[in-house]
Amino acid sequence: EPEVTQTPSHQVTQMGQEVILRCVPISNHLYFYWYRQILGQKVEFLVSFYNNEISEKSEIFDDQFSVERPDGSNFTLKIRSTKLEDSAMYFCASSVGQGDNSPLHFGNGTRLTVT
């Protein structure tokens, strides 16, 4: 079964550094998402992306975050200047469409640790 793949599985970075989290969505999917889960908390929506532009973003997704689909297969999340509170599991997801009959398929996540 096709999978969403994320790299790296674990990223450690110093506060203030830039990080890029990478994702390869399922090939025939058109909608792409980033979610995050801070340890012990719920999974939170960050951003959705369709047709090469952001569809929606949450309050969490401020100016230090950006997303890009640099080619036909990758979908990246960039955090420009990391903060301690950015430490979390970051999940990429993709879907064929929206709503009914188009559930999100998640990758295994990238654990980001900011020191």
Add this chain to the structure above:
Amino acid sequence: DQQVKQNSPSLSVQEGRISILNCDYTNSMFDYFLWYKKYPAEGPTFLISISSIKDKNEDGRFTVFLNKSAKHLSLHIVPSQPGDSAVYFCAALAAPYSGAGSYQLTFGKGTKLSVIP
């Protein structure tokens, strides 16, 4: 602001018995609901969903019930198996076609299910 609530952080069930996981929501714009299962070190995996036009959806051992008037849904797993031990997330979506919809899933905090052999 917890729009999706899973009030039981954990649940233990004997193998072979029924597991019932509950979820409540407050946003009346939600009209599509999903359950995800998550194992440690893995991402959430889609399990089953239900649209608000239905009150029940069944897929093998998994059944989701929706009570719109109570803004409550539940996931039934029967019979429960040790491999079902995982964290289960309830998630909700306000359909884009409603005009005030959203493309973002709103998750509950999850319920950790332990199925005891």
